[in-house]
Amino acid sequence: MHHITQHLHSNGHRERQSNSSLGDRQDKKRSIFHHESKEEKELREADNAQRETDKQFITQWEDETKVLSPDDIVRDPDQKQVGHSTHLRLQDFELIKTLGTGTFARVWLARLLSKQGDSNKVYALKILRKVDVIKLKQVEHVRNERKVLAAVAGHPFITTMVASFQDNDTLYMLLDYCPGGEVFSYLRRARRFNEATSQFYAAEIALILEFLHEKEGVAYRDLKPENILIDAEGHLKLVDFGFAKKVHNHETYTLCGTPEYLAPEVIRNTGHGTAVDWWAFGILIYEFLVGQPPFWDQNPMKIYEQIVDGNVRYPSAMSPDARDLIGKLCAVDTSKRLGNMNGGAQAVKDHPWFRNIDWDELYYRKRPGPIVPHLRGPADTRNFDEYDPEPEGREPYTDELKNKWDKSFADF
Amino acid sequence: MSLPPDYANELSTLNREILKHKPADVLQFCANHFLRRLESQRAEYLLAQQHSTANGKGMAESSFPGSNPFKSSSSPGLPADQQARGMHSLEEEDENDQVASPTASSFPRNIMGATNNNTNSHADSFKAGSSPPAAASAGTGAMDSQSFPSNYNMNRRTSVSAESLNPQSSVNDNWTPPFHKKTADQQQRLRAAVSGNFLFAHLDDEQSTAVLGALQEKPIPAKDIKIITQGDVGDYFYVVEGGTFDIYVSASGKLEAGPDGLGKKVNTVSSGGSFGELALMYNAPRAATVVSTGPSTLWALDRVTFRRILMDTAFQRRRMYESFLEEVPLLQSLTPYERSKIADALETVKFPPGSHIIREGEVGESFFLLESGDAEVYKRGVEKAVKMYKKGDYFGELALLNDAPRAASVVSKTDVKVAKLGKDGFQRLLGPVEGIMRRIDYEADGAVDPLAT
Numbered sequence: 001m002h003h004i005t006q007h008l009h010s011n012g013h014r015e016r017q018s019n020s021s022l023g024d025r026q027d028k029k030r031s032i033f034h035h036e037s038k039e040e041k042e043l044r045e046a047d048n049a050q051r052e053t054d055k056q057f058i059t060q061w062e063d064e065t066k067v068l069s070p071d072d073i074v075r076d077p078d079q080k081q082v083g084h085s086t087h088l089r090l091q092d093f094e095l096i097k098t099l100g101t102g103t104f105a106r107v108w109l110a111r112l113l114s115k116q117g118d119s120n121k122v123y124a125l126k127i128l129r130k131v132d133v134i135k136l137k138q139v140e141h142v143r144n145e146r147k148v149l150a151a152v153a154g155h156p157f158i159t160t161m162v163a164s165f166q167d168n169d170t171l172y173m174l175l176d177y178c179p180g181g182e183v184f185s186y187l188r189r190a191r192r193f194n195e196a197t198s199q200f201y202a203a204e205i206a207l208i209l210e211f212l213h214e215k216e217g218v219a220y221r222d223l224k225p226e227n228i229l230i231d232a233e234g235h236l237k238l239v240d241f242g243f244a245k246k247v248h249n250h251e252t253y254t255l256c257g258t259p260e261y262l263a264p265e266v267i268r269n270t271g272h273g274t275a276v277d278w279w280a281f282g283i284l285i286y287e288f289l290v291g292q293p294p295f296w297d298q299n300p301m302k303i304y305e306q307i308v309d310g311n312v313r314y315p316s317a318m319s320p321d322a323r324d325l326i327g328k329l330c331a332v333d334t335s336k337r338l339g340n341m342n343g344g345a346q347a348v349k350d351h352p353w354f355r356n357i358d359w360d361e362l363y364y365r366k367r368p369g370p371i372v373p374h375l376r377g378p379a380d381t382r383n384f385d386e387y388d389p390e391p392e393g394r395e396p397y398t399d400e401l402k403n404k405w406d407k408s409f410a411d412f
Numbered sequence: 413m414s415l416p417p418d419y420a421n422e423l424s425t426l427n428r429e430i431l432k433h434k435p436a437d438v439l440q441f442c443a444n445h446f447l448r449r450l451e452s453q454r455a456e457y458l459l460a461q462q463h464s465t466a467n468g469k470g471m472a473e474s475s476f477p478g479s480n481p482f483k484s485s486s487s488p489g490l491p492a493d494q495q496a497r498g499m500h501s502l503e504e505e506d507e508n509d510q511v512a513s514p515t516a517s518s519f520p521r522n523i524m525g526a527t528n529n530n531t532n533s534h535a536d537s538f539k540a541g542s543s544p545p546a547a548a549s550a551g552t553g554a555m556d557s558q559s560f561p562s563n564y565n566m567n568r569r570t571s572v573s574a575e576s577l578n579p580q581s582s583v584n585d586n587w588t589p590p591f592h593k594k595t596a597d598q599q600q601r602l603r604a605a606v607s608g609n610f611l612f613a614h615l616d617d618e619q620s621t622a623v624l625g626a627l628q629e630k631p632i633p634a635k636d637i638k639i640i641t642q643g644d645v646g647d648y649f650y651v652v653e654g655g656t657f658d659i660y661v662s663a664s665g666k667l668e669a670g671p672d673g674l675g676k677k678v679n680t681v682s683s684g685g686s687f688g689e690l691a692l693m694y695n696a697p698r699a700a701t702v703v704s705t706g707p708s709t710l711w712a713l714d715r716v717t718f719r720r721i722l723m724d725t726a727f728q729r730r731r732m733y734e735s736f737l738e739e740v741p742l743l744q745s746l747t748p749y750e751r752s753k754i755a756d757a758l759e760t761v762k763f764p765p766g767s768h769i770i771r772e773g774e775v776g777e778s779f780f781l782l783e784s785g786d787a788e789v790y791k792r793g794v795e796k797a798v799k800m801y802k803k804g805d806y807f808g809e810l811a812l813l814n815d816a817p818r819a820a821s822v823v824s825k826t827d828v829k830v831a832k833l834g835k836d837g838f839q840r841l842l843g844p845v846e847g848i849m850r851r852i853d854y855e856a857d858g859a860v861d862p863l864a865t
Binding site: 102103137138140141184188222224226242243248249250251253254255256257258259260267268269270271273291292296299300301304305308333334335336340341342343 | 564565566568569570571572573574575576577578579610611614689690693694696699719722723726727730747748749752753756757837839840841842843
């Protein structure tokens with residue numbers, strides 16, 4: 001009991017609970033109906049106390065956050081208030097609506113339930129079934145995602161992982177709710193963005209990539225309008241770090257991303273790094289301005305053939321600066337790709353297409369974005385589409401799987 | 413009472429223009445400026461109108477969650493209510509939230525080729541007019557609508573990923589690709605069969621040999637055997653050695669029960685043909701069903717083997733380049749990250765015996781690392797080779813530093829493979845070599861920069 005209560009009082013800085021003790025705790029909980037020893041009772045009470053502290057914390061984190069400079073974010077990740085493993089449970093939340101689905105995850109709008117009555121605090125709760133994660137061979141990706149999200153928390157244009165937790169068969173990541181919905185939805189409705197809007201969004205993405213690559217050594221690897229949300233002030237939030245990976249000095253090989261946005265070196269499997277994000281950035285700007293990505297075919301192999309060729313064709317009305325930038329980002333030769341060359345992200349920011357951007361003002365969110373969502377309240381979901389309900393009949397997370405894999409999920 | 417923000421915007425744009433151009437005739441300049449503004453704003457407005465009328469329903473203002481991303485102002489920081497004008501210019505697409513994978517057979521037909529049919533008169537007339545100053549740009553909202561392929565897949569795109577490949581672990585487990593012996597004839601046929609496939613076109617000899625060796629013979633004993641089934645997850649790529657196979661596509665995206673379950677027959681492949689190549693990328697559902705028409709023979713290759721061969725060779729080559737680079741004194745101060753960037757940019761070039769790799773007296777553009785084979789160094793006026801280069805040696809590195817002519821010739825003695833790095837490539841990635849050298853001098857001696865004077 002002592003080590004638990006101790007870290008209850010340790011202000012702000014929160015130790016991680018090891019997974020084995022988490023498992024113990026749950027086993028103990030199951031047995032309390034038969035008999036509860038004194039120690040078990042103490043453990044349970046300590047767990048509940050911690051859980052209340054955690055609940056208290058997640059209602060307040062937003063009040064304390066201000067935009068941190070990139071250097072402050074990387075300074076001491078462990079000192080951060082947010083992004084830690086907690087004692088929260090699914091029962092602490094009311095699931096309101098599905099915000100998005102992936103092949104092995106579902107994101108819910110979730111409201112925190114509290115004793116004082118309905119709390120008006122809402123979050124995006126990403127729920128991953130351990131068995132699906134294992135079956136789809138995504139264990140490494142999920143671990144990377146949690147690690148990277150914890151490290152980058154505090155960036156103005158990246159979703160904040162407030163906390164994570166797990167139970168017997170499920171992993172949870174509690175994220176800030178971004179009520180504007182996906183840039184994807186706005187783009188498809190508008191068909192394309194005008195140049196000023198595209199520049200504004202692209203500039204915020206450039207700041208994200210600069211930070212991820214140069215401060216964190218992280219390649220994001222799945223840039224596309226579907227993964228960019230708009231917050232209440234019209235600024236962007238990058239979400240879904242399922243493919244993000246700390247690459248450091250070395251190239252990586254696992255093919256991942258979205259067909260239209262894959263870089264040539266990913267397709268050819270020659271090893272890739274952060275340069276893939278600058279390629280995808282060029283595709284993204286093109287899609288903002290034109291309404292569809294430059295390489296497309298009904299047959300995905302033909303998309304890849306076009307990508308490896310790297311011959312981008314531009315509509316006649318596209319401005320010369322935009323063409324120049326896209327051409328330099330979508331360079332098949334990584335030694336000629338802007339962002340990957342000497343100067344790094346700064347060379348991208350210095351491109352004439354961004355000449356109207358005040359980078360400092362942008363980073364510190366001094367002005368609202370070009371599209372400010374109309375909202376009725378913090379839990380308004382009108383900007384999100386409807387999704388099919390979760391399919392029934394899930395595979396069980398067996399003891400055998402648990403013994404083999406649960407240690408891989410210890411961070412949650 | 414404050415002035416309308418739109419007006420203030422226009423004036424500040426004009427102010428910038430005046431400052432920039434410092435016109436002699438101010439009044440005429442202003443008149444011209446506003447005429448151009450009006451022209452571009454109207455052009456955009458008309459285009460937007462055209463969008464909504466040509467494609468049916470315009471977007472109702474209340475249904476659009478936010479302000480207008482099409483506004484012509486170049487300042488994105490305006491409050492929402494000032495941007496809400498021009499809502500009619502937005503067009504609503506039919507939302508279809510079904511998550512469609514481009515690998516599914518429901519992926520719409522491609523008309524990407526239409527992208528370059530720029531027949532739109534508005535776009536032309538817009539270009540023909542005096543081009544508006546940048547600050548008053550009408551933006552790419554003026555892109556011609558006819559050139560827009562109307563049936564691009566507008567749905568959300570699903571992410572894809574293949575099995576996790578970790579070169580470090582593959583070094584440890586001593587994996588070698590499977591090897592299945594083939595006759596010279598078979599090899600020849602296989603080479604020809606995959607030559608048109610871009611996934612194979614980029615392979616070097618070593619990779620190509622490993623990949624062809626890994627193809628495994630698969631006898632098909634009878635007709636009506638389904639080699640791949642539409643909708644199933646794909647693992648293998650196939651090349652036809654002998655016999656013919658029919659390809660069927662079912663409109664539902666997967667094989668259905670019953671006599672017509674295969675769907676429509678779309679093609680036939682025979683000897684030298686291949687199918688299932690997407691399986692070499694990631695595990696996407698099969699887009700068609702392929703059925704044997706009689707006893708036949710296939711060659712099969714699975715994704716993990718293919719991608720691992722590619723990875724292992726790339727990984728080994730990069731580590732080799734990095735270790736070569738470590739030996740070059742000129743580049744001693746490179747960080748591991750920088751070395752890895754340079755290794756990424758090295759280009760393999762082959763020379764048959766007796767070729768000049770560099771020529772004495774010519775201006776050097778590139779630096780070379782000798783990957784395999786032997787080369788000899790000759791100097792004018794000296795009959796015999798003055799030096800011999802073998803694997804791991806490097807030459808021509810001074811070309812990175814200056815434009816001085818080559819001091820000697822290097823001639824291949826055997827078949828030679830070199831990794832080549834151009835001065836341009838080096839400077840693009842790391843800046844001038846002088847900067848790199850300065851680093852050493854500072855760090856090693858703490859002395860005054862010798863290149864500074």
